[in-house]
Amino acid sequence: MTNRQSHTPAEPPRRTDARLNRERLVAAAREVFAEAGPGASLNEIARRAGVGPGTLYRHFPNRSALLTAVLADRIETLRAEAEQLLTSPNADDALDQWLRAFLTHARVNQGMGSALLVESVGELGFDCHRRILDMASDLLARAQRHGTARADLTADDVLQLVIGIALSTAHSKQAGQPERLLDLVLDAVHGAPRRSE
Incomplete structure (x- = not known):
């Protein structure tokens, strides 16, 4: 009789990357907003998170969405x-x-x-x-x-x-x-x- 082990499916690489990018963006935004206030440069946030502006806007379509996530x-x-x-x-x-x-x-x-x-x-x-x-x-x-x-x-x-x-x-x-x-x-x-x- 063959023993079958149940494995939790691994998170797809693309989904993992998206989650990590979002976490990096929120962490960078916390830092940049703390330094420069809620009007801080979104491009600077993307740069510190190590992603492009397009990635930032895919996760947070506007400044308000990013501020909400940071709060x-x-x-x-x-x-x-x-x-x-x-x-x-x-x-x-x-x-x-x-x-x-x-x-x-x-x-x-x-x-x-x-x-x-x-x-x-x-x-x-x-x-x-x-x-x-x-x-x-x-x-x-x-x-x-x-x-x-x-x-x-x-x-x-x-x-x-x-x-x-x-x-x-x-x-x-x-x-x-x-x-x-x-x-x-x-x-x-x-x-x-x-x-x-």
């Missing part, structure tokens, strides 16, 4: 980090680390940050604001359950503060200012609420 990729990165941090033994450190990552993402993608706050499904197929709010809510609630974060705060409060730092320091010449401002916010997050006089 989706960025949100997935944040989601994966939040999921990992939810298993961290220190709830405070987990929240702080994720908010630092969120600040970095918001700052290096100037011009796209407003999309994080738009409560609309749009081209991504999901609500960016809601997904990010859910990540922050899980991490903040965990710190609040441990009694290490103020109970009167909401995740939306904290996100608005971090977005405010990103926007207000977009053109700051002071080294380390965004991080210092975030430290002040984190001190408030983990401090006792103040009573109004």
